[in-house]
Amino acid sequence: MSTVNIIYFLLGSLVIGAMSWKSLKNPASHGFYRFFAFEVLLLLIIIAAPDWFKDPFSLNQQMSWFILIISLMLIVHSTTLLIVMGLPQNSRPGSPNLAFENTTQLVIVGIFRFIRHPMYTSVILLNFGVFLKSPSLVTAGLGLVATILLYIVARVEEKENVGYFGSEYLNYMKKTKMFIPFLF
Numbered sequence: 325m326s327t328v329n330i331i332y333f334l335l336g337s338l339v340i341g342a343m344s345w346k347s348l349k350n351p352a353s354h355g356f357y358r359f360f361a362f363e364v365l366l367l368l369i370i371i372a373a374p375d376w377f378k379d380p381f382s383l384n385q386q387m388s389w390f391i392l393i394i395s396l397m398l399i400v401h402s403t404t405l406l407i408v409m410g411l412p413q414n415s416r417p418g419s420p421n422l423a424f425e426n427t428t429q430l431v432i433v434g435i436f437r438f439i440r441h442p443m444y445t446s447v448i449l450l451n452f453g454v455f456l457k458s459p460s461l462v463t464a465g466l467g468l469v470a471t472i473l474l475y476i477v478a479r480v481e482e483k484e485n486v487g488y489f490g491s492e493y494l495n496y497m498k499k500t501k502m503f504i505p506f507l508f
Contacts, residue, residue: 329370336366346420353420354481361473365451368466372458388456395449398435402442405434430489432496438505440496441478445503448474478502 325333340362341348347355379385403424406412410427419426435442451467485493501508 325370329373332370333366336370337363340366343422350420352480354477354484355420355422357473357477357480361447361470361477364466364470364473365447365454368451368454368463368470371466372454372463375458384456384459388453391449391453391456395446395453398442398449399446402435402446405431405436406443409433430485430492430496436500438500439503440482440500441502444474444478448503475502 340359344355344359344362347353348359350356406427407424409429409431410424411429412424413426413428439445448471451470455463455467482493482497486497489496
């Protein structure tokens with residue numbers, strides 16, 4: 325890894341760390357594991373960056389752009405719903421969450437009717453879209469590690485949501501899938 329890439333990684337890590345500092349103090353929070361998933365994703369992006377625009381009309385580049393666009397649409401849609409419909413508070417007592425995550429209403433409209441974690445689905449799609457920019461064993465491994473970490477993040481977050489929303493969230497879990505509508 326070049327010096328410039330190391331600097332990019334350190335700068336990106338500072339940003340991710342600044343957003344995650346409360347969660348890093350609490351290994352039981354979903355944000356703790358999300359920090360590591362985002363660090364792996366950052367590394368994946370830095371490694372794939374030189375190939376981002378190489379051979380723009382190749383099949384893998386076209387598939388990559390398609391996946392990245394879906395990822396972007398999904399993150400915008402789900403974040404908007406959380407902010408508008410979830411009625412987030414600035415904080416819950418003892419919560420290390422980011423402000424928009426502290427919803428007071430369970431959001432079950434839009435994409436949330438079908439999957440519980442559209443934001444993590446978006447990040448998983450981002451992993452695969454970036455992998456397709458520069459397919460290799462290294463980028464595949466990083467994408468796999470980030471995806472496994474995001475699965476762990478989602479499981480921990482579900483425990484938090486059951487603790488906050490109770491049976492309402494348990495019923496919601498029975499009606500929806502984690503990441504992929506009608507499948508998983």
